[in-house]
Amino acid sequence: MPTEVGARPRDTRGYPVPAITPWEDGEPRFALTDHARSADCARGRLCSVCGSPMPAGPVWRVVGPAETGAIAEALAAGRPYRNLAPTLEGPGHRACMLYASMVCPYLARPNARRGLSAETPDEATAHVVRGAVRGGSGAVVGFAEYEYAVTANQVLFRFLDLVEFRPHEQADVHLEELRAEIARSAGGGQLPAR
Template structure:
């Protein structure tokens, strides 16, 4: 497969924090990764869930703020009022960069390399649309594969678009957008989550930022634990922790975060407190659903290691890490 010469396409400032693979390509936020290999042909549903909960771009992994959410669309002519896609949205500058570097996007002669789509080529014309809001995110069962659920994004308020056959046609637009690129305001707590999310290896103990997204309120989304890749999170205490971050007092949330030795769980509580009243719309919808699912008297977190949980078992706080590493002294029950 032919690759665009990545070194002649300027990297947007907001992508410079991304890790790179052995060839020097930035590892975008939505793909599976490991310490020795990155699968650019994959789309991780676990990582998409974190993107949806924290309102992050699927390329650079940073927040949208007031910028449009861009999505590749396949319809011709006017788009409906609501557009649903199985891919997470991106910033315009990230979409334009990817269109010039991604082997699939930059040339109409590009072929899809996976076995399921072997021999298929890219559409002659690629169309991107920019939307004002991500209205909802939900787990959707595949019509072709019963029992297989993937995350879908509903966007509304189309405000702009661009299309191209050859990547050279959007070069001028990219230069203009790059010139007016703005710094994205990232708080200290969100910066911790972004840093952890960008790692190529999290120690092999699960996606800790996905766990933090569940704790922030994604655990209340309908059918969320049926998503591909979330089986490892089932049967744990994420709904309980999410309930604490939903209805707990500020002191309870801060005490829980301070007690956790997992960085993602230590950061997500303060993040919830600082974003109160301004949550991303999909996350706010999930948290509103949780209001009817969580009793007013929040159940206590389970006892920690040294009591009912073995040190090498998953920590009952729901972080996804082993109890001996997350809460070595246990979680005190009242």
């Protein structure tokens, strides 16, 4: 577990609660995103998982099957990957996203199902339906930069210039890379863009 994630508040089971997770009646709502917390992370260039500042340079996120497939197809064809469709998922540190890909049941396994539906479905959240199976491959992906827009009820992100693509069926394949990234971070070493 990255040090910054280990310092996060925990739920009653002892699980660290991501920076953008809303709380209700003293309990975190893991499947939801808090608008104000997400906006604060976007504006302050804070990791959406640990809430700590992200240095200038690449940012990471975890993507689902559709985007994983589109990235793989672009790379196989020798084309740059560009997805101008906004997403609600904010960026984070490389170690935090590697970690999140393994500990979030929905991100970690293709047979995982969503626990909750989006509270107010719209074009960006229509796929967030209780019981929906992730299916297919996921990936931890690095981008050179991100853009964001804060609207009245959501924060939308776009990611630019692919620098790293780590696909997975089962996210535990990232464990050794997570350990190496935590060791680099503890030693102050910077990971070159990929």
